[in-house]
Amino acid sequence: MNSVGLLLSGWAVRWPALALVLCLAAVTPGAQAHKASDAYLGIGEVAAPAQQDATVALRLSLALKDLDAALPTLDADGDRRLTWGEVRRARPQIVRWVEAGLTLRCARTAVLPAWAFEALEQRSDGAYLRLAARLPCEPQAAIAVDYRLMQDVDPTHRLLLQSELDGQLGGQRIAAVLAPNGRSAIELPRHAEPAMARIDEPASGEPAVMAGPAAPAAAGGGIATLANFFFEGIHHILSGYDHLAFLLALLLPISLARRVREAGVTARRGGLGQLLFTITGFTVGHSVTLALATLGWITASPAWVEPAIAITIGVSAALNLYPVRGLRTDVLAAGFGLVHGLGFAAVMTEAGVSGPLLAWALAGFNLGVEAGQLMVVAAWCAVHLLLLRWSHYPAVVVRGGSFALLLLAVYWTIPRLMG
Amino acid sequence: MTPLLRQAAAVLLATAVMHAHAAPRDITPAHDSQVIEILPERVSMAASTPPAAVQAARQWIKLARQNADPRYLGRAQAVLARWWGREDAPAGVAVLQATIEQSRHEFDAARRTLERALRREPAQAQGWLTLATLERVAGRYEAAAAACQQVARYGATLHAQACLLESRSLQGQHEQARRGLDALIRAAGDAPTRAWLLSLQAESEERAGRDDSAAAAYQASLALDADGYTALALADLWLRRSRPEAALAALNRQPPGDAVLLRRARAWQQLGDGRWHQLAAQLRERFAALDERGDDPGLHGRERALALLWLENKPRQAWPLAQGNLMLQKEPLDWWLALQSAQDGARAQDLAELVQALARAGLQDARLARWQPGGTK
Numbered sequence: 144m145n146s147v148g149l150l151l152s153g154w155a156v157r158w159p160a161l162a163l164v165l166c167l168a169a170v171t172p173g174a175q176a177h178k179a180s181d182a183y184l185g186i187g188e189v190a191a192p193a194q195q196d197a198t199v200a201l202r203l204s205l206a207l208k209d210l211d212a213a214l215p216t217l218d219a220d221g222d223r224r225l226t227w228g229e230v231r232r233a234r235p236q237i238v239r240w241v242e243a244g245l246t247l248r249c250a251r252t253a254v255l256p257a258w259a260f261e262a263l264e265q266r267s268d269g270a271y272l273r274l275a276a277r278l279p280c281e282p283q284a285a286i287a288v289d290y291r292l293m294q295d296v297d298p299t300h301r302l303l304l305q306s307e308l309d310g311q312l313g314g315q316r317i318a319a320v321l322a323p324n325g326r327s328a329i330e331l332p333r334h335a336e337p338a339m340a341r342i343d344e345p346a347s348g349e350p351a352v353m354a355g356p357a358a359p360a361a362a363g364g365g366i367a368t369l370a371n372f373f374f375e376g377i378h379h380i381l382s383g384y385d386h387l388a389f390l391l392a393l394l395l396p397i398s399l400a401r402r403v404r405e406a407g408v409t410a411r412r413g414g415l416g417q418l419l420f421t422i423t424g425f426t427v428g429h430s431v432t433l434a435l436a437t438l439g440w441i442t443a444s445p446a447w448v449e450p451a452i453a454i455t456i457g458v459s460a461a462l463n464l465y466p467v468r469g470l471r472t473d474v475l476a477a478g479f480g481l482v483h484g485l486g487f488a489a490v491m492t493e494a495g496v497s498g499p500l501l502a503w504a505l506a507g508f509n510l511g512v513e514a515g516q517l518m519v520v521a522a523w524c525a526v527h528l529l530l531l532r533w534s535h536y537p538a539v540v541v542r543g544g545s546f547a548l549l550l551l552a553v554y555w556t557i558p559r560l561m562g
Numbered sequence: 563m564t565p566l567l568r569q570a571a572a573v574l575l576a577t578a579v580m581h582a583h584a585a586p587r588d589i590t591p592a593h594d595s596q597v598i599e600i601l602p603e604r605v606s607m608a609a610s611t612p613p614a615a616v617q618a619a620r621q622w623i624k625l626a627r628q629n630a631d632p633r634y635l636g637r638a639q640a641v642l643a644r645w646w647g648r649e650d651a652p653a654g655v656a657v658l659q660a661t662i663e664q665s666r667h668e669f670d671a672a673r674r675t676l677e678r679a680l681r682r683e684p685a686q687a688q689g690w691l692t693l694a695t696l697e698r699v700a701g702r703y704e705a706a707a708a709a710c711q712q713v714a715r716y717g718a719t720l721h722a723q724a725c726l727l728e729s730r731s732l733q734g735q736h737e738q739a740r741r742g743l744d745a746l747i748r749a750a751g752d753a754p755t756r757a758w759l760l761s762l763q764a765e766s767e768e769r770a771g772r773d774d775s776a777a778a779a780y781q782a783s784l785a786l787d788a789d790g791y792t793a794l795a796l797a798d799l800w801l802r803r804s805r806p807e808a809a810l811a812a813l814n815r816q817p818p819g820d821a822v823l824l825r826r827a828r829a830w831q832q833l834g835d836g837r838w839h840q841l842a843a844q845l846r847e848r849f850a851a852l853d854e855r856g857d858d859p860g861l862h863g864r865e866r867a868l869a870l871l872w873l874e875n876k877p878r879q880a881w882p883l884a885q886g887n888l889m890l891q892k893e894p895l896d897w898w899l900a901l902q903s904a905q906d907g908a909r910a911q912d913l914a915e916l917v918q919a920l921a922r923a924g925l926q927d928a929r930l931a932r933w934q935p936g937g938t939k
Binding site for chain 1: 587591595596637
């Protein structure tokens with residue numbers, strides 16, 4: 144009776160709320176809101192390393208909420224509002240914690256990579272801190288990862304290990320899940336021929352581990368590189384919302400109808416000709432700077448390229464609303480294309496390609512961008528032809544769309560300028 | 563061209579352009595004092611005695627609920643680690659383990675944990691109450707009532723009565739439940755208990771087909787305690803009655819868990835607000851993130867199936883998920899989801915079997931009336 148009495152006296156204050164937790168959590172979809180704690184490790188081959196033995200690139204993303212639980216001093220002033228200053232000052236401490244809990248081996252020899260802060264990033268469940276490192280491994284040497292971070296803090300924590308998009312490891316795509324309290328280790332062979340990743344220590348837990356052959360990357364040399372970067376280019380333009388917005392700003396005023404000239408609507412050249420000239424202009428513009436920047440003949444800082452890209456969208460949209468006589472769209476597209484090319488080049492620079500494969504990569508990427516662009520143009524043409532006969536088309540689609548793009552460009556420009 | 567149309571067109575275009583925003587996005591802080599993340603209150607991670615561990619685990623569970631963030635369930639598990647899954651764990655600790663398991667929809671594991679603990683130490687009113695919930699969710703109303711009797715036996719009379727009335731109401735004794743819960747509500751002293759009883763009353767009234775009375779009870783409950791489960795139930799009622807603004811208002815103070823996002827998307831869809839596309843994309847992204855970490859998709863079947871049925875109008879794809887979800891949990895919403903998916907997906911045979919299973923289960927609910935004998939809706 145006594146223990147029940149104690150329990151019930153507890154109920155008077157806390158239990159009803161907790162009784163709710165207990166009774167309803169079972170039936171609460173909200174309790175199953177999102178996902179448990181994850182960290183992400185990207186691992187990829189450095190295509191042409193500056194030093195012969197730094198052949199593997201690593202990127203580790205850790206949730207700040209998890210770091211807070213593991214490192215009680217992260218929130219230095221204890222106000223539970225984590226500022227950039229607090230994170231910045233704790234970086235050395237975070238790196239030491241990572242070094243203690245993440246063990247890496249090249250060909251069975253322990254190596255200690257120099258982790259450096261790379262960026263903060265927003266994911267679907269909160270803010271993350273990203274560290275990057277180069278792993279001093281001989282080419283072809285197998286890599287072993289043993290992950291014990293968060294072991295005491297959260298037994299359901301997982302590390303999601305993935306090969307980076309552009310630098311598959313030893314020609315294979317890897318996706319594995321490591322559990323600090325269970326299968327915490329994995330060995331990744333780096334043969335040119337596809338092989339299965341091997342898992343050590345099947346202790347407990349039930350992490351899913353998959354590793355298998357990917358596109359024939361390493362073997363084919365130039366052609367394989369071209370193919371890889373071709374898809375990278377398509378992906379980049381289709382997921383690069385600012386390039387799409389710019390393209391849309393260029394396309395909006397063009398009318399494929401024989402004779403649609405309404406007051407207040409800019410039909411500068413009109414028809415298919417204008418479409419071809421404008422798209423060609425953009426292509427020539429961005430291809431030139433993409434090539435120059437990738438080959439290292441010119442350099443540009445993202446600090447001005449990123450806001451400049453946003454400004455090109457705004458200017459193009461504004462010109463749709465308030466046309467300037469005598470200004471040729473194709474010339475404008477080519478000029479602004481120069482800026483966008485510098486943005487594309489950042490992808491190539493990040494991929495770290497150099498040496499004999501660079502020309503293949505550049506060609507593949509550029510062709511991919513053009514292919515993606517053609518898809519967008521085709522999609523726009525289809526929508527355009529469908530809506531063309533609608534009497535409100537010029538007002539809603541052309542002017543309304545341009546206005547929306549202008550707002551969007553302003554919205555993008557300001558933080559980019561501040562950042 | 564009306565301004566409204568123009569605005570709608572602009573929103574649509576802007577949405578289309580920003581749609582591709584999927585991968586992690588870099589944050590560039592402008593200055594040292596910029597807040598990057600809001601952290602939860604500090605809770606001890608190093609509890610060495612069972613009472614301290616129980617206290618800390620309860621706080622983590624509360625945080626998981628308040629923030630709709632399952633990450634804190636892992637922390638709760640960590641503070642119970644010394645006793646987790648052990649035969650000789652103190653009963654209070656085992657009850658919390660079962661709570662964490664059921665919060666992750668691991669209902670079988672939760673039942674095993676509870677039964678083991680209650681065999682050794684039956685004097686655990688909270689344990690029996692949790693077991694009753696598990697039995698109700700599994701659709702075993704008699705077993706639930708038996709567990710409620712045990713709650714009474716170990717002294718928690720009010721909770722036992724509410725527990726029994728809820729089981730009876732599910733079996734169609736709405737009038738009895740209404741009178742009983744009314745009496746309990748009048749007698750209940752503190753706000754959290756009243757809020758809980760009012761939410762039971764609301765659900766019972768909704769099953770009885772009295773939506774106005776149900777909505778009033780939900781609202782009275784939420785005014786006392788902004789509980790997430792109650793808010794979702796009220797939002798569902800409004801969505802069913804095509805009152806999207808009221809549904810959005812009900813979710814106003816709730817953290818953006820999957821279930822909340824899903825209902826907001828549904829409400830915006832009913833309103834014709836194009837932003838629902840963004841939320842739908844966000845949900846798909848979240849489900850993909852769950853798959854990536856190797857979670858069992860069946861554990862999230864309810865939200866996934868609802869998203870397919872409500873947002874994407876794909877009953878054929880919703881059906882296997884809804885069917886799997888019904889194996890896991892059998893609340894009225896889960897029955898509705900399976901029946902509706904089978905009906906819209908033109909699966910006559912499956913629908914007929916479901917209708918029979920529903921009759922066998924003995925659940926009585928106005929929302930399911932058209933699939934029940936003598937149903938009118």
